[in-house]
Amino acid sequence: MTETADSTVRAALPSEEAGIERLYSSELANETEFLAARTRSVGSRRANEELASLDLKVRSYSVLSLACSGLNPSQRELAEFLFLDPSQIVALVDSLEKRGAVKRKADPRDRRSNIITPTAAGKKLYAEAAAVVQAAGEGALSALTPEERDQLRDLLRRVAFADQQG
Template identity: 65%
Template sequence: MTESVPAAAVPSVSHSDASEGGPADPATDTPAGTGGGAAILRDPDRLRDTDLANEIEFMTARARSVGSRRANTMLAELDLRVRSYSVLSLACSGQNPSQRELAGFLSLDPSQIVALVDHLEDLGAVTREQDPRDRRSKVIVATLAGRVLFRQAATVIQQAEDRSLQALNAAEREQLRSLLRRIAFEPAP
């Protein structure tokens, strides 16, 4: 990645960021929206040689945080965020996922899925329909407007990914994708 952001200033991005003053200002040690007084400017490269900066769990979490923040900023014009885009993408997959399946696949609490689906319903992008396999369950189905929104958002996500991975060539990107799929979807022994 070429973006220089101090590790301590990169929080996990969630749908509640806006109500909590947003993520920290990357140029200072002051959270955004707090007024912060006389913040001290930090050298963004100062901590890159620490042991933490070489830990895989930290690097994957940091890459996710930086990438999600970039994608959320770019998706904002469509009134989406990475999580709502993810739900919309799965709704457009033709799989008609249940809210429970969405929660499991996205590693989110079911209550978070309810809020995300509510937002997408408010946008007219999805509907909840009775699951033909289980009458007690609802499936999430994309509307025509949702499919149009998804195509627009997928283009934005691709642009965000291209920016995040600009330091990698095509073969390196494919290798990264393959390794991440193994980590994310293959069960640990």
């Protein structure tokens, strides 16, 4: 076999590396959209694991966080901001309401709409959950320096809200 034919055969054979490590050199592993999606999945998985002790997940935590923000978000605003279907928001609010963490109130800006506000129990739950999420986030970003973490957050904020900037 010639040297060229031999290298062609070797290139066609599966890599001797086992596991997903061999995929790290793929073109996909360098695509921005994939990296953003994978990073989100890694962070959400870690946060969900940590939030499980409080019987919360990232989505319910997000609704609770916004309810506790003092901004009085409507269900419609929650759906739009979190990129969730309104029916998903209804289910999340229902679940938090059953726990006594939030309540619905008529929106003074639009009586056909509800705003979501926290209860005292919801504020307490949010304080505990925020600490858990903060720790999970720091763990997920442990490969970065504090300055790099701040820079990453700034860059992500710019990308996430680019369509909202004038």
